[in-house]
Amino acid sequence: MTTATLAKCLDGVGLRHRAIADNIANVETPGFTRSEVSFEDKLKQAFESKGEGSLLERIEETSAEVRLDASSPARPDGNNVSIDKEMAELTKNTLQYEALIQLLNLKASMVRAAITEGKR
Amino acid sequence: MSNFSSIDISASGLFAQRTRLNAIANNIANATTTRTEEGGPYRRQEVVFSAHSGRLEPESGGVEVDAVIQSSDPPKMVHDPSHPDADKDGRVAMPNVNIVEEMVDMVTATRAYEANVQAINAARSMAMKALEIGRV
Numbered sequence: 317m318t319t320a321t322l323a324k325c326l327d328g329v330g331l332r333h334r335a336i337a338d339n340i341a342n343v344e345t346p347g348f349t350r351s352e353v354s355f356e357d358k359l360k361q362a363f364e365s366k367g368e369g370s371l372l373e374r375i376e377e378t379s380a381e382v383r384l385d386a387s388s389p390a391r392p393d394g395n396n397v398s399i400d401k402e403m404a405e406l407t408k409n410t411l412q413y414e415a416l417i418q419l420l421n422l423k424a425s426m427v428r429a430a431i432t433e434g435k436r
Numbered sequence: 437m438s439n440f441s442s443i444d445i446s447a448s449g450l451f452a453q454r455t456r457l458n459a460i461a462n463n464i465a466n467a468t469t470t471r472t473e474e475g476g477p478y479r480r481q482e483v484v485f486s487a488h489s490g491r492l493e494p495e496s497g498g499v500e501v502d503a504v505i506q507s508s509d510p511p512k513m514v515h516d517p518s519h520p521d522a523d524k525d526g527r528v529a530m531p532n533v534n535i536v537e538e539m540v541d542m543v544t545a546t547r548a549y550e551a552n553v554q555a556i557n558a559a560r561s562m563a564m565k566a567l568e569i570g571r572v
Binding site for chain 1: 441442443445446448449452453456484485486487497498499544545547548551552554555558559561562565566568569570571
Protein backbone atom coordinates (compact mmCIF):
# COMPACT_ATOMS: atom_id res chain seq x y z
CA MET A 317 0.00 0.00 0.00
CA THR A 318 2.72 2.45 1.01
CA THR A 319 4.79 1.46 -1.99
CA ALA A 320 1.83 1.86 -4.38
CA THR A 321 1.06 5.33 -2.99
CA LEU A 322 4.69 6.40 -3.20
CA ALA A 323 4.94 5.08 -6.76
CA LYS A 324 1.83 7.08 -7.76
CA CYS A 325 3.33 10.18 -6.15
CA LEU A 326 6.62 9.67 -8.01
CA ASP A 327 4.68 9.36 -11.30
CA GLY A 328 2.81 12.57 -10.55
CA VAL A 329 5.92 14.51 -9.50
CA GLY A 330 7.77 13.24 -12.62
CA LEU A 331 4.93 14.45 -14.84
CA ARG A 332 4.87 17.78 -13.00
CA HIS A 333 8.56 18.22 -13.72
CA ARG A 334 7.77 17.82 -17.41
CA ALA A 335 5.01 20.43 -17.24
CA ILE A 336 7.36 22.89 -15.49
CA ALA A 337 10.10 22.22 -18.08
CA ASP A 338 7.54 22.89 -20.83
CA ASN A 339 6.50 26.17 -19.18
CA ILE A 340 10.13 27.29 -18.82
CA ALA A 341 10.94 26.33 -22.44
CA ASN A 342 7.99 28.45 -23.62
CA VAL A 343 8.68 31.48 -21.42
CA GLU A 344 9.05 33.68 -24.53
CA THR A 345 6.35 32.09 -26.73
CA PRO A 346 3.54 34.57 -27.44
CA GLY A 347 0.05 33.41 -26.48
CA PHE A 348 1.31 30.44 -24.47
CA THR A 349 -0.80 29.23 -21.54
CA ARG A 350 1.04 27.50 -18.72
CA SER A 351 0.09 23.97 -17.70
CA GLU A 352 0.07 22.33 -14.31
CA VAL A 353 -0.27 18.80 -12.93
CA SER A 354 -2.51 17.63 -10.11
CA PHE A 355 -2.60 14.19 -8.55
CA GLU A 356 -2.79 14.81 -4.80
CA ASP A 357 -6.54 15.45 -4.74
CA LYS A 358 -7.39 12.23 -6.57
CA LEU A 359 -5.08 10.25 -4.28
CA LYS A 360 -6.74 11.82 -1.25
CA GLN A 361 -10.16 10.91 -2.62
CA ALA A 362 -9.00 7.31 -3.10
CA PHE A 363 -8.09 7.17 0.59
CA GLU A 364 -11.30 8.78 1.79
CA SER A 365 -13.90 7.07 -0.40
CA LYS A 366 -15.37 3.87 0.93
CA GLY A 367 -17.02 1.15 -1.16
CA GLU A 368 -16.10 -0.25 -4.53
CA GLY A 369 -12.72 -2.00 -4.66
CA SER A 370 -9.98 -2.29 -2.08
CA LEU A 371 -7.90 0.73 -1.12
CA LEU A 372 -5.01 -0.64 -3.17
CA GLU A 373 -7.24 -0.88 -6.27
CA ARG A 374 -8.53 2.65 -5.73
CA ILE A 375 -4.94 3.94 -5.44
CA GLU A 376 -3.89 2.08 -8.60
CA GLU A 377 -6.81 3.61 -10.52
CA THR A 378 -5.82 7.22 -9.87
CA SER A 379 -3.80 9.05 -12.49
CA ALA A 380 -2.11 12.43 -12.67
CA GLU A 381 -3.72 14.95 -14.99
CA VAL A 382 -2.24 17.85 -16.90
CA ARG A 383 -4.43 20.90 -17.28
CA LEU A 384 -4.02 24.38 -18.66
CA ASP A 385 -3.89 27.17 -16.11
CA ALA A 386 -5.64 30.14 -17.68
CA SER A 387 -6.23 31.83 -14.31
CA SER A 388 -2.69 33.20 -13.92
CA PRO A 389 -2.43 36.78 -15.22
CA ALA A 390 -1.11 37.00 -18.78
CA ARG A 391 1.51 39.42 -20.06
CA PRO A 392 0.67 41.78 -22.95
CA ASP A 393 1.88 39.10 -25.43
CA GLY A 394 -0.71 36.64 -24.09
CA ASN A 395 1.84 34.44 -22.31
CA ASN A 396 1.13 33.74 -18.62
CA VAL A 397 4.37 32.01 -17.59
CA SER A 398 6.12 33.66 -14.63
CA ILE A 399 9.72 32.49 -14.64
CA ASP A 400 10.14 33.13 -10.88
CA LYS A 401 7.09 31.02 -10.10
CA GLU A 402 8.28 28.20 -12.36
CA MET A 403 11.77 28.16 -10.82
CA ALA A 404 10.25 28.02 -7.32
CA GLU A 405 7.96 25.18 -8.42
CA LEU A 406 10.96 23.41 -9.96
CA THR A 407 12.88 23.55 -6.67
CA LYS A 408 9.85 22.39 -4.67
CA ASN A 409 9.21 19.56 -7.10
CA THR A 410 12.82 18.31 -6.99
CA LEU A 411 12.81 18.31 -3.19
CA GLN A 412 9.48 16.49 -3.14
CA TYR A 413 10.87 13.84 -5.48
CA GLU A 414 13.91 13.32 -3.25
CA ALA A 415 11.70 13.10 -0.16
CA LEU A 416 9.58 10.43 -1.85
CA ILE A 417 12.70 8.41 -2.70
CA GLN A 418 13.82 8.65 0.94
CA LEU A 419 10.45 7.35 2.08
CA LEU A 420 10.62 4.51 -0.42
CA ASN A 421 14.09 3.60 0.85
CA LEU A 422 12.84 3.75 4.43
CA LYS A 423 10.04 1.35 3.54
CA ALA A 424 12.55 -0.95 1.83
CA SER A 425 14.85 -0.91 4.84
CA MET A 426 11.91 -1.81 7.10
CA VAL A 427 11.07 -4.78 4.91
CA ARG A 428 14.73 -5.74 4.83
CA ALA A 429 14.92 -5.54 8.64
CA ALA A 430 11.86 -7.78 8.94
CA ILE A 431 13.55 -10.35 6.66
CA THR A 432 17.01 -10.34 8.21
CA GLU A 433 16.04 -10.00 11.89
CA GLY A 434 14.01 -13.19 11.66
CA LYS A 435 17.11 -15.09 10.64
CA ARG A 436 18.88 -14.54 13.96
CA MET B 437 10.11 7.77 -19.84
CA SER B 438 8.84 11.01 -18.42
CA ASN B 439 12.05 12.00 -16.69
CA PHE B 440 14.03 11.95 -19.93
CA SER B 441 11.32 13.57 -22.02
CA SER B 442 11.41 16.57 -19.68
CA ILE B 443 15.10 16.92 -20.57
CA ASP B 444 14.08 16.95 -24.26
CA ILE B 445 11.58 19.72 -23.50
CA SER B 446 14.25 21.80 -21.78
CA ALA B 447 16.64 21.08 -24.66
CA SER B 448 14.07 22.52 -27.09
CA GLY B 449 14.05 25.63 -24.88
CA LEU B 450 17.86 25.80 -25.01
CA PHE B 451 17.79 25.51 -28.80
CA ALA B 452 15.11 28.20 -29.12
CA GLN B 453 16.99 30.66 -26.90
CA ARG B 454 20.27 29.95 -28.70
CA THR B 455 18.60 30.65 -32.07
CA ARG B 456 17.36 33.92 -30.61
CA LEU B 457 20.86 34.79 -29.36
CA ASN B 458 22.23 34.07 -32.85
CA ALA B 459 19.70 36.46 -34.37
CA ILE B 460 20.60 39.11 -31.77
CA ALA B 461 24.33 38.65 -32.46
CA ASN B 462 23.60 38.99 -36.19
CA ASN B 463 21.63 42.19 -35.56
CA ILE B 464 24.42 43.72 -33.46
CA ALA B 465 27.12 42.68 -35.94
CA ASN B 466 25.16 44.24 -38.80
CA ALA B 467 24.02 47.35 -36.94
CA THR B 468 25.66 49.61 -39.56
CA THR B 469 25.53 47.36 -42.66
CA THR B 470 24.15 49.35 -45.59
CA ARG B 471 24.56 46.75 -48.34
CA THR B 472 22.81 43.37 -48.52
CA GLU B 473 22.22 40.78 -51.25
CA GLU B 474 18.58 41.80 -51.64
CA GLY B 475 19.61 45.47 -51.81
CA GLY B 476 19.19 48.25 -49.27
CA PRO B 477 20.36 48.22 -45.67
CA TYR B 478 20.35 45.19 -43.36
CA ARG B 479 16.99 44.48 -41.76
CA ARG B 480 16.64 43.39 -38.14
CA GLN B 481 15.99 39.65 -37.68
CA GLU B 482 13.29 38.51 -35.27
CA VAL B 483 12.78 34.94 -34.07
CA VAL B 484 9.20 33.70 -33.67
CA PHE B 485 8.48 30.89 -31.20
CA SER B 486 5.49 28.57 -31.06
CA ALA B 487 4.51 25.98 -28.48
CA HIS B 488 4.81 22.36 -29.59
CA SER B 489 1.38 21.01 -30.54
CA GLY B 490 -0.37 18.37 -28.45
CA ARG B 491 1.07 19.68 -25.21
CA LEU B 492 -1.30 17.88 -22.89
CA GLU B 493 -0.61 14.44 -24.36
CA PRO B 494 2.15 12.31 -22.87
CA GLU B 495 5.66 12.40 -24.39
CA SER B 496 5.20 15.77 -26.06
CA GLY B 497 5.77 19.42 -25.30
CA GLY B 498 8.48 22.00 -25.70
CA VAL B 499 8.99 25.02 -27.88
CA GLU B 500 9.70 25.31 -31.60
CA VAL B 501 11.36 28.03 -33.63
CA ASP B 502 8.53 28.86 -36.04
CA ALA B 503 10.38 31.32 -38.24
CA VAL B 504 13.13 33.90 -38.39
CA ILE B 505 11.50 36.96 -39.91
CA GLN B 506 12.92 40.27 -41.07
CA SER B 507 11.55 43.30 -39.29
CA SER B 508 9.38 45.52 -41.49
CA ASP B 509 10.27 48.68 -39.55
CA PRO B 510 11.52 51.45 -41.88
CA PRO B 511 15.30 51.98 -42.06
CA LYS B 512 16.84 54.78 -40.02
CA MET B 513 17.75 57.73 -42.24
CA VAL B 514 21.07 59.31 -41.21
CA HIS B 515 22.59 62.45 -42.67
CA ASP B 516 26.14 61.57 -43.81
CA PRO B 517 27.04 62.99 -47.26
CA SER B 518 30.52 61.38 -47.20
CA HIS B 519 29.04 57.86 -47.00
CA PRO B 520 29.38 55.91 -50.31
CA ASP B 521 25.71 54.86 -50.10
CA ALA B 522 24.36 58.35 -49.48
CA ASP B 523 21.58 59.58 -51.77
CA LYS B 524 21.70 62.97 -53.53
CA ASP B 525 20.46 64.75 -50.36
CA GLY B 526 23.31 63.18 -48.38
CA ARG B 527 21.03 60.82 -46.47
CA VAL B 528 22.00 57.19 -45.79
CA ALA B 529 19.47 54.39 -45.08
CA MET B 530 20.89 52.61 -42.00
CA PRO B 531 19.62 49.27 -40.63
CA ASN B 532 16.52 49.38 -38.41
CA VAL B 533 18.55 47.87 -35.55
CA ASN B 534 18.33 49.51 -32.14
CA ILE B 535 21.43 48.46 -30.18
CA VAL B 536 19.83 49.14 -26.79
CA GLU B 537 16.85 46.96 -27.69
CA GLU B 538 19.20 44.17 -28.82
CA MET B 539 21.17 44.31 -25.56
CA VAL B 540 17.95 44.04 -23.52
CA ASP B 541 16.80 41.10 -25.67
CA MET B 542 20.20 39.48 -25.15
CA VAL B 543 19.83 39.65 -21.36
CA THR B 544 16.33 38.14 -21.57
CA ALA B 545 17.51 35.33 -23.85
CA THR B 546 20.49 34.57 -21.58
CA ARG B 547 18.29 34.37 -18.49
CA ALA B 548 15.75 32.15 -20.25
CA TYR B 549 18.62 29.90 -21.38
CA GLU B 550 19.87 29.63 -17.79
CA ALA B 551 16.38 28.74 -16.57
CA ASN B 552 16.27 25.84 -19.03
CA VAL B 553 19.70 24.67 -17.85
CA GLN B 554 18.39 24.70 -14.27
CA ALA B 555 15.41 22.58 -15.33
CA ILE B 556 17.76 20.03 -16.93
CA ASN B 557 19.91 19.95 -13.78
CA ALA B 558 16.81 19.35 -11.67
CA ALA B 559 15.72 16.50 -13.97
CA ARG B 560 19.20 15.05 -13.72
CA SER B 561 19.27 15.15 -9.92
CA MET B 562 15.81 13.54 -9.84
CA ALA B 563 17.00 10.75 -12.14
CA MET B 564 20.15 10.25 -10.04
CA LYS B 565 18.01 10.08 -6.91
CA ALA B 566 15.75 7.51 -8.55
CA LEU B 567 18.80 5.30 -9.03
CA GLU B 568 19.14 5.20 -5.25
CA ILE B 569 15.79 3.48 -4.74
CA GLY B 570 16.36 0.32 -2.77
CA ARG B 571 20.05 1.01 -2.23
CA VAL B 572 20.36 1.58 1.51
